Amino acid sequence: MPRLLVIFSSLALALSLFFIAAETQPAFAQDTAESEAEDEAIVPFALPEDGPFHPENIEIKNNDAISDWYRSAHADAAAEAFRHWDGEEEINPVCSVCHSGEGFRAFHGLDGSEPGVPNEPIPTGGVVDCGTCHNPGLAEIKEITFPSGLSHPVQGVEAACMTCHQGRTAGVTVENAIDGKSLDESDGELRFVNPHYATAAATWLGGYGGAGYHYEGQDYSGRFFHAQPVSTCNSCHDPHSLEIEFEPCMTCHQGESPADIRIARQSYDGSGDTDKGIKSDIEANAAMLLDMIRTYAEEVVEVPIIYDGHSYPYFFADANGDGAVDQNEGSSVSYNAWTPRLLRAAYNWKLVTADPGAFAHNPVYSLELLHDSMADLGGPLGIDIAELGIRR
Ligand code: HEC
Ligand code: HEC
Ligand code: HEC
Ligand code: HEC
Numbered sequence: 001m002p003r004l005l006v007i008f009s010s011l012a013l014a015l016s017l018f019f020i021a022a023e024t025q026p027a028f029a030q031d032t033a034e035s036e037a038e039d040e041a042i043v044p045f046a047l048p049e050d051g052p053f054h055p056e057n058i059e060i061k062n063n064d065a066i067s068d069w070y071r072s073a074h075a076d077a078a079a080e081a082f083r084h085w086d087g088e089e090e091i092n093p094v095c096s097v098c099h100s101g102e103g104f105r106a107f108h109g110l111d112g113s114e115p116g117v118p119n120e121p122i123p124t125g126g127v128v129d130c131g132t133c134h135n136p137g138l139a140e141i142k143e144i145t146f147p148s149g150l151s152h153p154v155q156g157v158e159a160a161c162m163t164c165h166q167g168r169t170a171g172v173t174v175e176n177a178i179d180g181k182s183l184d185e186s187d188g189e190l191r192f193v194n195p196h197y198a199t200a201a202a203t204w205l206g207g208y209g210g211a212g213y214h215y216e217g218q219d220y221s222g223r224f225f226h227a228q229p230v231s232t233c234n235s236c237h238d239p240h241s242l243e244i245e246f247e248p249c250m251t252c253h254q255g256e257s258p259a260d261i262r263i264a265r266q267s268y269d270g271s272g273d274t275d276k277g278i279k280s281d282i283e284a285n286a287a288m289l290l291d292m293i294r295t296y297a298e299e300v301v302e303v304p305i306i307y308d309g310h311s312y313p314y315f316f317a318d319a320n321g322d323g324a325v326d327q328n329e330g331s332s333v334s335y336n337a338w339t340p341r342l343l344r345a346a347y348n349w350k351l352v353t354a355d356p357g358a359f360a361h362n363p364v365y366s367l368e369l370l371h372d373s374m375a376d377l378g379g380p381l382g383i384d385i386a387e388l389g390i391r392r
């Protein structure tokens, strides 16, 4: 048994070292010197403290991290979020910041380049790789700028999540687009403003982050502080699998899943049901807002609108009102009769529904945006949403 031989010879070496040490040590120090010598003898073999020695039972954390990450959306090289540029064989620099680890590192200067949007396109084929989050340079990043213009202070890996999950537009983008235009008049220059996707960090910062369109005269709740132990993205999301582990939520909440969670005592959606999760109130109000968007387009603008979540830019025209998207030379006609009032409501609706975790990231802000958008469309439609039991 070569291993035993090695142990014996090391022990012999350690023992002789011990005798040398003992000669130079006062007698009272002998006990500690002896146990130190034994430790040194065993440590080089990295044996587990207690036998028997079974390598298959020893967990290697890196393997867990890799296999969790490998099954996550961040590693899904086949997803549209990473394949979108296959035709061009390179990713437009602006897009690469969030759609490739390499672009992300270039943006933050983690690859030794000047920080800022990369000068050159980035090759396709990248995903959100290990080096995106495990990068000592992240610690140097002190703030992240959001599309609203806000600079938000960050710490460590938060800088990564906040860079990529901030969306691409903000309430001010809509404000600038509709500035000076008459609220209920359609304007051929207006286009749908898309908040982009997976905008969790923007929702999370609420009114302070300025992701939503804010109606004049209303106050908006800021960042959702939640409770002290749930203060970062990774308090709820495993950073590798990205999944939510429900068990820790149950220290403070009840139910079978995040969708059941509710703290609010009032019903927001007019159902009067305060047993269901807050997620249901948000979904119900979002559905009602989409209904009002359709009714407004039909009755006020007189150009019916069709929402198709599968194709950009999502809102299409149905000018002849036959219930099907209008076609022009084989392609769908994007909605082209936006009024400022319609655009801001559609933007808020898309922002809230584009984040499947909005109910956990910032339920209060989400409900405020939905409420105010409905109240605004309700004006010209003669609908008083308070009478329907919709609360802010
Ligand atoms: C601020 C970060 C950021 C920037 C910049 C960005 N994206 Fe994205 N994008 C994302 C994130 C995050 C997702 C993931 C959404 C999901 O699938 O969960 C995404 C998703 C997408 C998708 C997939 C949508 C779908 O339906 O699955 C496309 C296409 C896309 N982005 C195109 C672009 C283009 C084109 C650009 C540049 C003009 C761009 N993105 C710039 C963050 C960004
Ligand atoms: C989206 C960001 C992100 C990506 C991508 C990522 N990690 Fe991590 N990783 C983290 C964070 C955050 C922690 C700290 C977890 C904690 O404190 O509990 C961590 C912790 C770890 C640990 C410590 C052990 C553990 O599981 O807590 C290892 C090992 C690790 N990561 C390896 C990897 C490897 C290998 C990859 C690529 C296959 C990778 N990580 C990709 C964010 C990331
Ligand atoms: C370099 C940009 C980038 C960084 C950094 C990043 N993400 Fe992502 N994230 C993405 C993209 C792109 C997708 C969509 C990938 C896809 O569609 O497969 C995504 C998807 C997700 C998803 C959705 C998972 C699903 O099942 O659809 C979650 C949750 C998530 N990220 C959380 C985080 C957290 C938490 C962090 C920080 C620890 C983080 N991300 C850092 C770009 C990023
Ligand atoms: C309070 C816990 C909590 C915190 C904090 C949190 N999330 Fe989430 N997140 C959720 C829940 C719950 C969902 C809904 C998905 C589910 O139920 O599995 C979700 C969904 C998401 C999704 C969409 C996943 C999908 O299926 O498409 C993304 C992306 C995301 N979160 C990113 C983040 C980022 C980035 C942060 C930090 C800025 C963050 N989350 C903070 C709980 C949280």
Ligand code: HEC
Binding pocket: 225, 226, 227, 228, 229, 230, 235, 236, 244, 245, 246, 248, 249, 250, 251, 252, 253, 258, 261, 262, 263, 264, 278, 359, 360, 363, 364
């Ligand atoms: C330490 C206690 C604690 C933990 C752990 C916790 N939460 Fe919370 N949660 C709270 C408190 C307190 C509130 C109310 C905060 C407020 O309204 O300002 C809340 C509110 C919520 C809400 C909004 C409910 C409503 O009716 O508005 C959701 C959704 C939520 N938490 C999801 C989660 C998820 C998902 C987890 C686990 C990943 C989690 N929470 C873990 C304490 C906690």
